[in-house]
Amino acid sequence: xxxxxxxxxxxxxVGILVLIVAIHNFARxxxxxxxxxxxxxxxxxxxxxxxTADPTNSDPTFQGGAYEKVMIDAAHAPICLEEHxxxxxxxxxxxxxxxxxxxxxxxxxxxxxxxSSTQ
Amino acid sequence: MLAYxxxxxxxxxxxxxxxxxxxxxxxxxxxxxxxxxxxTYVLFKARTLPAFLFFNVCLMFAIWAAFDLSAWFAFLGAxxxxxxxxxxxxxxxxxxFFTYYFLYTFVTGKDLPxxxxxxxxxxxxxxxxxxxMGVNIPTYDLNSCTALxxxxxxxxxxxxxxxxxxxxxxxxxxxxxxxKERTQRRRTLLAxxxxxxxxxxxxxxxxxxxLYASSDASSYVYNYLIxxxxxxxxxxxxxxxxxxxxxAFNLKTFGVQALVVALIAxxxxxxxxxxxxxxxxxxxxxxxLTGIIGTQLIRSVKREIEQREHIExxxxxxxxxxxxxxxxxxxxxxxxxxxxxKSRNIFSMVLEGDFGSVPEQMKPMLEEGFSSDTKxxxxxxxxxxxxxxxxxxxxxxxxxxxxxxxxEEIAKExxxxxxxxxxxxxxxxxxxxxxxxxxxxxxxxxxxxxIDNSIKYTQKGTVTVRLKKETxxxxxxxxxxxxxxxxEDMKNLFTEGGHGKESTKVNVESTGFGLYIVKNIIDAHKxxxxxxxxxxxxGSRFIVxxxx
Numbered sequence: 137x138x139x140x141x142x143x144x145x146x147x148x149x150v151g152i153l154v155l156i157v158a159i160h161n162f163a164r165x166x167x168x169x170x171x172x173x174x175x176x177x178x179x180x181x182x183x184x185x186x187x188t189a190d191p192t193n194s195d196p197t198f199q200g201g202a203y204e205k206v207m208i209d210a211a212h213a214p215i216c217l218e219e220h221x222x223x224x225x226x227x228x229x230x231x232x233x234x235x236x237x238x239x240x241x242x243x244x245x246x247x248x249x250x251x252s253s254t255q
Numbered sequence: 256m257l258a259y260x261x262x263x264x265x266x267x268x269x270x271x272x273x274x275x276x277x278x279x280x281x282x283x284x285x286x287x288x289x290x291x292x293x294x295t296y297v298l299f300k301a302r303t304l305p306a307f308l309f310f311n312v313c314l315m316f317a318i319w320a321a322f323d324l325s326a327w328f329a330f331l332g333a334x335x336x337x338x339x340x341x342x343x344x345x346x347x348x349x350x351x352f353f354t355y356y357f358l359y360t361f362v363t364g365k366d367l368p369x370x371x372x373x374x375x376x377x378x379x380x381x382x383x384x385x386x387x388m389g390v391n392i393p394t395y396d397l398n399s400c401t402a403l404x405x406x407x408x409x410x411x412x413x414x415x416x417x418x419x420x421x422x423x424x425x426x427x428x429x430x431x432x433x434x435k436e437r438t439q440r441r442r443t444l445l446a447x448x449x450x451x452x453x454x455x456x457x458x459x460x461x462x463x464x465x466l467y468a469s470s471d472a473s474s475y476v477y478n479y480l481i482x483x484x485x486x487x488x489x490x491x492x493x494x495x496x497x498x499x500x501x502x503a504f505n506l507k508t509f510g511v512q513a514l515v516v517a518l519i520a521x522x523x524x525x526x527x528x529x530x531x532x533x534x535x536x537x538x539x540x541x542x543x544l545t546g547i548i549g550t551q552l553i554r555s556v557k558r559e560i561e562q563r564e565h566i567e568x569x570x571x572x573x574x575x576x577x578x579x580x581x582x583x584x585x586x587x588x589x590x591x592x593x594x595x596x597k598s599r600n601i602f603s604m605v606l607e608g609d610f611g612s613v614p615e616q617m618k619p620m621l622e623e624g625f626s627s628d629t630k631x632x633x634x635x636x637x638x639x640x641x642x643x644x645x646x647x648x649x650x651x652x653x654x655x656x657x658x659x660x661x662x663e664e665i666a667k668e669x670x671x672x673x674x675x676x677x678x679x680x681x682x683x684x685x686x687x688x689x690x691x692x693x694x695x696x697x698x699x700x701x702x703x704x705x706i707d708n709s710i711k712y713t714q715k716g717t718v719t720v721r722l723k724k725e726t727x728x729x730x731x732x733x734x735x736x737x738x739x740x741x742x743e744d745m746k747n748l749f750t751e752g753g754h755g756k757e758s759t760k761v762n763v764e765s766t767g768f769g770l771y772i773v774k775n776i777i778d779a780h781k782x783x784x785x786x787x788x789x790x791x792x793x794g795s796r797f798i799v800x801x802x803x
Contacts, residue, residue: 161338
């Protein structure tokens, strides 16, 4: 095969590779929204065991009060989650991948502690 | 205007005080626009493989910078952040690959061998698969508005980039040592240094962030991450210098053009930083003025360069024409000399009685013919000598000889001509010997010419030849009471074809090359020759100094 044909073929293959990856990712993230959100929402300590964080070792924006941890796929996430305005969040009707984690000794991370639960 | 782009109000409010927006815009937008503009210009003008690959590097960098900026500006929305962030490592590694590919073709002038292309792709493939599957950023953290990275996968990006950098260093070392010519070595070094600065800054910035992102030094490394992009303008400066100095990509751009464009780009990028209306107006005014003045400057410099090139071309054409003229003169004079020599020989043979005795009434005619042909031959020889001297074809065989005996011989030969005109011909050559080193054959032309001229241009009176020795030199002087030399004629005396007005009245057959030949021969002997005269009709004095 002629050298210039090699060169052109190679560059075209690289170009096709880039397009495939870009188009696939575009479809995945923009169209299908096929990726999970991880977010903290407000938690009612009298109803559930909630997480609280040490003020000296946390971000007050989303760890200011009692919170629960939510994992949900972006396609089913309600807008209040992105805006951090959800109250009494529940996974009902939000798809099988939605999961709410309340505070427990297994779920604790550095600087976190659990509130007492009345449930 | 910014409000139009805010799709996640929470993220905007969360990030606006944390990230240096101005610095982000200043480091990302102008650098990538500059790179794209430079790359497009080179590709448009050069249309070669290195130019195309360089454009690719700039394109990958611009895409990476746009995606990185987008990832920083999480208020554009989670989808946007995830999409752009997922492709960052992919485009970064691709950019490293194309940078190495570009450098290879730029330095060697050849395409990258297939085996290297395959290895390059093999290094790229894991990053491609990771980006395709999205395993490098498994989750989007809505709390901090960032994609959470899986370090197990992102570490591979640094390994790949590190490999490309090491391969680049190895390649440059080999190529630098292979090249023998200084210009080629310098070109390789410049291109290589520019590339390594660019890749090094880029790699170190992202690598340091990955190491220290969770530490107390995180704010410093995040700022360095931003500054890491300035490796690209440095790379462009190196390439700009290569284009201007070494006509890289076969582009004929000159320094002023590159400087003005760079100045405009830097000024324009100020808009990313300045916020007040007054500052923006000032920047805009400065930009417009720089554009106008810069354009005029480029035009005038371009005109000067074109004129200089035109003059150089004309000089080249003139030199060629001169060479052709000399060849023509040689050809013509040789041909004519041949005819004249033949004719002179015939006259000589007839006069010597080779064809029997010559009638007395014929003798004056034959002698006149012989004399005329002899003068003709001498004239032709003089023209030939001048042409040889002008073309630098004369070589001198230097040897020591006694100047006194030398002048005596010449004077003895020419004295009859002086006696025939009734001139008093005096020799004052001093005592002892005066040894000089020179080419006797060429110097005969000098002193014969000077003495002969003196006799020719003196109607009555005296012709005196003197020889004097001083420390380190021998001085020859010939003084006459002849037509003299006007100040006007003095200027053209020793020039090619230089005639004096009075001399042409006396000697219409003068070629004007005699004294030109004398000067050139004396100059070649590291001596000096000059003339002195009180003016027309007041005689003249010719002095020759030769090193002893």
